[in-house]
Amino acid sequence: MPRQTQQIAISDLSAFTKALRSALQQQDSFPGHAKLLSLVAKAAGYDNYQHLKSDAPTLAKEPTTRTLEKAQRVFDDGTMTRWPQQTSVQGLCLWVFWAALPAKQDLSETQVNDVLKTGHSFGDHALLRRSLIDHRLVTRTTDGKTYRRIEQAPPADALALLAQVQRPS
Numbered sequence: 779m780p781r782q783t784q785q786i787a788i789s790d791l792s793a794f795t796k797a798l799r800s801a802l803q804q805q806d807s808f809p810g811h812a813k814l815l816s817l818v819a820k821a822a823g824y825d826n827y828q829h830l831k832s833d834a835p836t837l838a839k840e841p842t843t844r845t846l847e848k849a850q851r852v853f854d855d856g857t858m859t860r861w862p863q864q865t866s867v868q869g870l871c872l873w874v875f876w877a878a879l880p881a882k883q884d885l886s887e888t889q890v891n892d893v894l895k896t897g898h899s900f901g902d903h904a905l906l907r908r909s910l911i912d913h914r915l916v917t918r919t920t921d922g923k924t925y926r927r928i929e930q931a932p933p934a935d936a937l938a939l940l941a942q943v944q945r946p947s
Contacts, residue, residue, distance in 0.1 A: 784831060786822045797821035845870055846935050853943045858898040861905060869913045873936035874943050875906060876915040879927040890916070890925045 788794045798821040802809070809817060812827075819830040849870040852862050862868050878893050879885065887907075894903040907925075910916040918925045932940065 786819075786830065788822055794821050846938055849935075849939050850942060856897075856943055858900070858906075860900050861902065868909060870935055870939055872906070872910055872913050872915055873932050873940060875910060876927060877932070877940055879916070881927060881929060883926070885925045885927075887922065887925065 815827040819827040824830040
């Protein structure tokens with residue numbers, strides 16, 4: 779599992795080191811990893827390490843360069859030319875079609891198919907339609923007659939792809 783980066787700002791380094799030294803001197807032996815994290819967090823003015831983690835601002839995730847590059851290679855002049863093998867790349871590419879669907883509108887299967895057909899050249903709009911549903915970008919009624927785009931904020935890598943892929947209107 780990848781480690782989360784935790785940043786702390788120490789306004790008074792002298793007070794921080796004094797508090798940390800005092801806490802370390804009270805220990806019978808040198809503390810383990812978890813205990814040391816807690817001592818550092820307390821010296822920085824937090825209740826414990828969990829408090830430090832919860833108080834830290836969340837950093838925007840940078841687009842995954844390799845996945846983004848693979849997704850870009852699938853498009854030519856705004857048209858998807860092939861279906862990628864990797865699921866992560868497939869999901870990223872589907873955001874282009876999600877963005878092309880009108881927001882907050884019920885659509886028929888034919889209307890969705892028209893949008894999908896104009897956006898790809900490999901001849902399988904049904905695959906794209908099913909994938910939009912599987913990736914939770916579109917919902918459909920149980921009878922399959924009405925489709926609706928699920929309103930949500932695209933992730934950073936999808937925004938980067940949308941900015942780079944110019945679909946003809």
